[in-house]
Amino acid sequence: MRAAVIVFPGTWSDGDCVYALGRVGVDSRRVWHRETEFAADELVVLPGGFSYGDYLRCGSIARFSPVMEAVRSHAAAGGLVIGICNGFQVLCEAGLLPGVLMRNDSLQFRCQDIDLLPAQHSSPFTAGIAAGRVLRMPVSHGEGNYYADEATLDMLEDSGRVAFRYCDAEGRATAGANPNGSLRNIAGITNEAGNVLGMMPHPERACDPLLGGVDGNAIWESALGGVSAATAGA
Amino acid sequence: MTVDDHTLDMVAMSRDEYERLVDMLDREPTEVELGMAGALWSEHCGYKHSRPLFHHFPTEGPYVLTKVGEENAGAIDLGGGWCAVFKMESHNHPSALEPYQGAATGVGGILRDIFAMGMRPVALLDSLRFGPLSDPNNRHLFSGVVGGIGGYGNCIGVPTVGGEVQFDASYSGNPLVNAMCVGVGRIEHLLSAQAGGPGNPLLLVGADTGRDGIHGATFASVELDEGSGDRRPAVQVGDPFTEKLLMEACVELAEQHGDWIEGLQDLGAAGLTSSAVESAARAGTGIEIDVALVPRREREMSAYDVMLSESQERMLVIPKREHLDDVIALFRRWELHADVIGQVTDDGMATIVDGDREVARIRVDVLIDAPRYPPEAERPASLDRAQAEDLDAIADVADGAAATAALLTLLGSENIGSRRWIYRQYDHQVLNQTVVRPGGDAAVVALPPDGDGDRSGARRGFAVATDGNGRLVALEPRIGAQIAVAEAARNVVATGATPAAITDCLNFGNPEKPDVAYELEQSIIGLSEACEALGTPVVSGNASLYNETPDGAVMPTPAVGMLGVIDDVERHLTPAFGSGDTAVLLGASPAQPASALAGSEYLAGLLGRLAGRPEIDLDLEVRVQQLVLDAHGRGLLTAAHDCADGGLAVTVAESCLAGDVGFEGVAELDFGPGPGARLDAALFGEVQSRFVVVVQSSTDADALLELAAEAGVPATVLGTAGSGGGGDRIRLGPVDLALDAARDAYDGALERALAR
Numbered sequence: 001m002r003a004a005v006i007v008f009p010g011t012w013s014d015g016d017c018v019y020a021l022g023r024v025g026v027d028s029r030r031v032w033h034r035e036t037e038f039a040a041d042e043l044v045v046l047p048g049g050f051s052y053g054d055y056l057r058c059g060s061i062a063r064f065s066p067v068m069e070a071v072r073s074h075a076a077a078g079g080l081v082i083g084i085c086n087g088f089q090v091l092c093e094a095g096l097l098p099g100v101l102m103r104n105d106s107l108q109f110r111c112q113d114i115d116l117l118p119a120q121h122s123s124p125f126t127a128g129i130a131a132g133r134v135l136r137m138p139v140s141h142g143e144g145n146y147y148a149d150e151a152t153l154d155m156l157e158d159s160g161r162v163a164f165r166y167c168d169a170e171g172r173a174t175a176g177a178n179p180n181g182s183l184r185n186i187a188g189i190t191n192e193a194g195n196v197l198g199m200m201p202h203p204e205r206a207c208d209p210l211l212g213g214v215d216g217n218a219i220w221e222s223a224l225g226g227v228s229a230a231t232a233g234a
Numbered sequence: 235m236t237v238d239d240h241t242l243d244m245v246a247m248s249r250d251e252y253e254r255l256v257d258m259l260d261r262e263p264t265e266v267e268l269g270m271a272g273a274l275w276s277e278h279c280g281y282k283h284s285r286p287l288f289h290h291f292p293t294e295g296p297y298v299l300t301k302v303g304e305e306n307a308g309a310i311d312l313g314g315g316w317c318a319v320f321k322m323e324s325h326n327h328p329s330a331l332e333p334y335q336g337a338a339t340g341v342g343g344i345l346r347d348i349f350a351m352g353m354r355p356v357a358l359l360d361s362l363r364f365g366p367l368s369d370p371n372n373r374h375l376f377s378g379v380v381g382g383i384g385g386y387g388n389c390i391g392v393p394t395v396g397g398e399v400q401f402d403a404s405y406s407g408n409p410l411v412n413a414m415c416v417g418v419g420r421i422e423h424l425l426s427a428q429a430g431g432p433g434n435p436l437l438l439v440g441a442d443t444g445r446d447g448i449h450g451a452t453f454a455s456v457e458l459d460e461g462s463g464d465r466r467p468a469v470q471v472g473d474p475f476t477e478k479l480l481m482e483a484c485v486e487l488a489e490q491h492g493d494w495i496e497g498l499q500d501l502g503a504a505g506l507t508s509s510a511v512e513s514a515a516r517a518g519t520g521i522e523i524d525v526a527l528v529p530r531r532e533r534e535m536s537a538y539d540v541m542l543s544e545s546q547e548r549m550l551v552i553p554k555r556e557h558l559d560d561v562i563a564l565f566r567r568w569e570l571h572a573d574v575i576g577q578v579t580d581d582g583m584a585t586i587v588d589g590d591r592e593v594a595r596i597r598v599d600v601l602i603d604a605p606r607y608p609p610e611a612e613r614p615a616s617l618d619r620a621q622a623e624d625l626d627a628i629a630d631v632a633d634g635a636a637a638t639a640a641l642l643t644l645l646g647s648e649n650i651g652s653r654r655w656i657y658r659q660y661d662h663q664v665l666n667q668t669v670v671r672p673g674g675d676a677a678v679v680a681l682p683p684d685g686d687g688d689r690s691g692a693r694r695g696f697a698v699a700t701d702g703n704g705r706l707v708a709l710e711p712r713i714g715a716q717i718a719v720a721e722a723a724r725n726v727v728a729t730g731a732t733p734a735a736i737t738d739c740l741n742f743g744n745p746e747k748p749d750v751a752y753e754l755e756q757s758i759i760g761l762s763e764a765c766e767a768l769g770t771p772v773v774s775g776n777a778s779l780y781n782e783t784p785d786g787a788v789m790p791t792p793a794v795g796m797l798g799v800i801d802d803v804e805r806h807l808t809p810a811f812g813s814g815d816t817a818v819l820l821g822a823s824p825a826q827p828a829s830a831l832a833g834s835e836y837l838a839g840l841l842g843r844l845a846g847r848p849e850i851d852l853d854l855e856v857r858v859q860q861l862v863l864d865a866h867g868r869g870l871l872t873a874a875h876d877c878a879d880g881g882l883a884v885t886v887a888e889s890c891l892a893g894d895v896g897f898e899g900v901a902e903l904d905f906g907p908g909p910g911a912r913l914d915a916a917l918f919g920e921v922q923s924r925f926v927v928v929v930q931s932s933t934d935a936d937a938l939l940e941l942a943a944e945a946g947v948p949a950t951v952l953g954t955a956g957s958g959g960g961g962d963r964i965r966l967g968p969v970d971l972a973l974d975a976a977r978d979a980y981d982g983a984l985e986r987a988l989a990r
Contacts, residue, residue: 009569010475012391016666019683048664050389050475109384109659140661142388205663210680210804212671 001224003028003043006071006087008062011049013084013204020207021045024220033062036070043080043223044071046087048140048202059089068094080124080223081196085141088188088198097189097198098156099148101141105181109142113212114179116187116201117167120160123194128222134171135164135215137206139179144200146182146189156189163197164188236262244449245272251605258600266586266594269538271601273449273504274511277779280604283745284777287609287755290762295771297734297799299421305516306347306427306499308773310734312799314694316681317421319353322361322414322700322739322795324778328469329411333378337411338386338472342546344415345392346500349481350549352425352488353417356667357679358387358660360397360413361700361739361793365406367648367987372401375409377988382472383413384659389474390481393668394660395677397700401648402838404704407783412739412776414795416698418681423488429513429521429552430496432580436510436521437551437558439565439572440480442531446470447505447544457744457782476547476570483568484549491564494557496578501548507541507601509550510576511584515602522585523576525593537588552578609751616749620709623845625828625837630907631914634968640840640918641883641969642979647839650880651983667695669803674892675699675728675876676796680803695803697731699796703879704789706833706848711753713848714833715760715792717922720855721878722796723768727859728874728925730807730866731798733770736761738794740777743787753790754779761792767852768859770796807866809875810893811928813956816935817886817897821858821924823948824882824967825904825911830919835880850922854947858923861945865927870934870941877924883917883969885926886952887976890964895956896973899966903952917969926952 003021005028007014018028026043033051038044051062062068068090075081075096083091091097104110116135118126129135148156156162164187168177173185180200188199203216242252245268255263255271263271274280281288293301299309299317307321325340341358348355360383365372387394392415429436447470484498499513506523514521525540535543551572553561558574565572579585584601586594631637644650657672670678676699701722707714723733738761743750765771781788800806811817831837832846865871873893877885890897905916929935935951942949953966962973 010389010391010478012478012664015682016664019666049391050478052475054389054475108381109388109661111388111661111663112658138663140388140663202663205666208666210669211663211666 001026001041001043003045004031004038005045005047006031006033006067008033008049008051008065010051011047013048016204017045017047020204020216021220023207024217024224026220026224031067033065033067036066038070038074038079040077040079043082044074046083046090048085048087051086051090059086059093062090063094072096075191075196078193078195082125083198084202084204085200088200089143091196091198096196097191098152099146101143102145102147103143104145110179111138111140112179113137114139114201115167115169115177116164117171119162119165122160123163123190123197124223125197125219126163126222128225129218132171134167134169135218136213137201137203137216139201141200144180144182146186153184159192161190162186163190164199245269246276247272251275254605259596264594266538266541267596269542270507270594273507273542274601275604278503279508281777282604283607283609283779284740284754286606287758290758291772292762292765293771295735295769298771298773306351308735309424310773310797312694312696313801315420316418316694317424318416318418318696318797319348319351320414320416320737320795320797321347321774322412322737322793323776324739324741325411325413326409326741326778326781329379329409330407332469333375334382334385335471336469337379337382339470339546340411340413341383341386342472342474342477343502344413345390345477345481346502346549348415348417349484350427350498350500351417352423352492353419354485355392355415355417355481356665357416357677357698358392358394358413359698359700359795361702362397362399363405363410363704363791364401365403366401368990369406372406373988379409379411380656380659386472386474388661390478391664393662393664395662395668395679396672396698399653399656400704402704402789404786404789408781408788410741410788410791412793414700414737416797423492425488425492425498427499427513428497428517429519429578430517431554432519432578434496434552434555434578435558435574436523436576436578437553437561437572438528438575439549439551439570441473441476441545441547442529443540443543443545444531445535445539445543448539448542457780459784470544470546473547479568479570480547480549483565483570487564494561495551495553497552499550501550503544505542505544511598511601513550513552514598520579520581520583520598521576522579524587526589527573527575529571529573537586537593541586609745609755610748611752611755612748613752614749617710620845621847625831625846628841630912634970637913637917638969638971641887641971642975643840644835644880644884645887645976646979646983648983648987649835649839650884652981654981655984669695670729670806670808674808675725678729678800678803678806693802693804695800697726697729697798697800699725700793701725702791702793704791705838705844707757707791708789708844709833709846709848711756711790712760713850715757716764716852717848717850718792718794719761719764719768720850720922721876722794723770723859724876724925726796726798727862728807728876730805731800732863733768733796733798735770735773736765736794736796738772738775738792741781741788741791741793742779743782745779750787757790757792764852767856807871807874808892809889810873811889811895811955812872812893813895815872815928815930815955817952817955818927818929818935818938819882819924819950819952820861820927820942820947822921824916824950825906826915826919826921827910828912828915830915830921834918834920836914836918855923857945858925858947861942861947862925862927865938865941870929870938871927872930873928875926877926878920881918881920883966886966887964889926890955890973891977891980893955896962897953897955897964897966899953900951903967905967913968917967
């Protein structure tokens with residue numbers, strides 16, 4: 001498996017993603033935002049950053065970028081796509097995922113470790129994570145407050161598309177564990193088919209004991225298993 | 235004389251200085267020449283009151299690759315072919331008027347200083363001072379500055395890993411905002427800031443030029459007054475997105491095509507004027523600029539406006555002629571425009587034309603030859619009065635309950651409480667190199683990993699901290715400045731790193747006043763003495779004078795940024811106690827006399843008194859720091875914490891909170907009171923050269939005590955942390971405090987102060 005890490009001019013987590021993927025044995029290539037092609041078996045990563053400065057609204061300009069058409073096609077063909085932090089914002093702005101990410105309810109940027117509980121195990125990104133396992137990793141954002149209307153939220157829940165929730169150390173989705181005011185403590189969601197994941201927390205920063213933890217690797221490893229299985233099946 | 239006083243005021247030039255300029259030119263300057271000379275002769279660029287003292291600073295040391303003066307900052311050898319450059323700079327006056335943008339552009343400016351040298355910025359720190367948060371304006375300034383630092387650093391993707399903040403009434407209305415940046419890279423990628431090779435083009439890269447920030451350098455060189463609000467146009471606006479593009483392009487240029495260019499220089503204070511003139515001065519060349527070629531974002535800008543604009547996010551590149559197109563193409567790929575605006579000449583002149591009209595032609599050496607004013611210093615009588623106060627006349631803490639209450643108050647105070655409210659607004663992890671995050675004594679940052687996730691070749695890194703206690707400098711400038719260096723070094727040593735070099739930011743009042751001149755002179759001498767003793771030369775720095783409001787000057791505040799080298803970042807130490815750990819106090823015995831309270835947070839914060847005479851024994855300081863490094867080298871230590879602000883009780887409590895464990899002090903420990911020893915001095919006194927370190931076995935404790943005895947360093951076993959004793963309480967001498975109560979007070983300190 002190989003990963004394609006997309007680089008917008010204001011992306012800054014590309015190196016961190018390449019490093020984290022390397023830790024779980026995945027080679028990556030960086031893809032400049034003007035490029036337009038992915039291999040079918042590539043894991044496409046939209047990393048954190050401020051894609052185009054984000055003075056208007058996070059991700060609102062990036063969705064018009066040439067590379068986003070290719071991301072759309074890749075997703076439609078069943079390829080794996082993960083958007084982290086700004087990447088999640090871009091996926092929402094591009095209409096690949098429902099809802100929006102608003103300013104944190106604290107009205108402040110938040111960089112801190114949080115606990116995260118997988119809310120489903122049906123997508124390639126969560127299938128390999130043991131049920132009930134709480135993952136610890138950082139968030140680092142000013143606009144991570146997930147919002148969608150009630151009908152959409154119900155639809156996401158009913159169809160098992162809520163991928164992760166902010167929780168306390170015991171896995172309870174409490175208000176105190178929610179770093180940004182996201183509705184229903186939602187930290188990450190998938191598309192209907194489950195091959196596109198958007199999440200605010202940074203698994204690529206929890207990849208090395210030296211940096212304070214390795215829980216983020218569980219997500220990459222799960223996705224890796226998913227692709228291997230798919231490739232084997234084909 | 236044709237020039238009027240108003241014109242001279244605008245460029246902050248005195249009548250005498252104007253006449254000096256006329257003498258040097260042998261004619262009246264043109265308007266543009268006057269503007270250029272005014273900016274370069276300002277305190278901010280020309281250091282006219284501080285440079286006469288810089289000769290005190292040691293600049294060479296075992297880790298120094300290039301000395302300051304030859305370039306914008308000295309470089310430090312991290313080993314393995316890697317080097318670090320670092321620098322700290324003030325943005326005090328802009329932040330007083332427009333806290334968010336003032337602080338944000340301070341961060342932007344220091345970042346450019348670092349990547350102009352070809353190094354990738356990997357860590358930001360901020361040394362901040364504000365008036366008490368009980369005042370709404372101070373809360374506004376504090377929140378705005380923290381927001382601006384985060385807004386810029388978070389967007390550009392450079393982690394803010396540390397810093398410090400202190401609150402004191404003297405900073406009301408004149409906050410200190412000192413931003414520091416560390417960059418790392420391969421030694422062979424270091425770039426020069428020299429405009430070498432006559433005939434080479436001058437290439438202006440990045441943002442367009444507007445009227446923002448005109449006279450910013452001169453604004454930084456006058457006192458703030460009621461009219462300062464009118465200077466708001468002198469504050470610039472930051473665009474971190476453009477800066478990110480500039481940073482990536484410049485680092486790529488350095489790492490892959492350093493041979494394409496002669497020099498690279500950022501545009502900071504005094505904009506194009508200082509950038510072009512200083513790089514020509516370094517190379518011994520001249521420059522010719524046609525302002526008509528400078529891309530602008532406003533109409534009808536004069537040559538004067540263009541030369542003095544402090545528009546942000548601009549760099550001056552001096553490519554070799556044959557690689558001009560290559561360099562332009564590289565910047566274009568990063569979606570930046572690059573325009574030739576002139577060329578390097580061999581005549582030693584700064585020639586400015588506007589199309590076919592010459593508007594300035596002035597010798598480079600005249601422009602950089604700012605007047606120098608040796609300080610006319612006079613020791614303020616107030617120093618001796620404050621030192622002569624009888625601290626023994628202050629009532630000691632009455633009993634254990636009062637001591638416990640005092641500890642709780644200190645832990646919940648603005649000056650001691652947790653800085654989490656600040657650093658959680660900063661991305662302190664991006665780049666995956668932050669090994670020790672904010673909240674401890676110093677941050678530890680690893681070198682960049684290899685692309686494939688292998689860190690085996692990059693175990694090296696650095697520790698970095700800022701420090702500088704204005705209260706101690708106010709009481710005795712020379713000693714207080716020595717302590718600033720010593721404590722910054724101690725912070726770095728507490729992580730297991732070896733102090734290598736400092737950068738400093740000299741924040742003082744108006745140096746034309748004899749008492750401020752005394753503070754400045756003595757501080758520089760004190761900084762230099764401590765740097766000599768500790769083997770940590772000064773590799774860069776900045777002076778910010780005229781920090782005064784109508785209410786008076788700020789406390790003299792030399793801020794020190796210390797970098798330490800660490801060969802294996804995995805072997806770092808933090809302040810956190812672990813369960814069963816034995817804590818040892820190094821550097822002084824626990825029992826202390828009243829003099830230990832000099833300048834302490836206990837005295838100032840709780841009793842409202844700034845008094846006493848701070849002391850430091852630099853020989854002992856060196857021995858204690860060496861002892862900690864030796865003990866760590868032998869694997870004896872599992873934690874270490876600098877024992878400073880708030881004294882021993884606060885230090886132990888902080889280590890308990892960091893490790894989430896209680897503490898049981900040794901019962902027979904003598905804290906006083908007794909002859910010449912007081913309880914408050916033992917618990918809250920701020921005697922220098924102390925660490926609280928941790929060992930895990932009695933064998934290790936014995937080995938540590940033996941090493942200490944050999945080094946002539948006092949060492950005392952304080953007690954045991956965690957389940958081995960204390961449970962969920964912090965017990966030290968008569969102090970008995972619930973861990974939860976300590977945590978509530980400490981964690982919420984800034985939130986409570988801001989919610990008032």
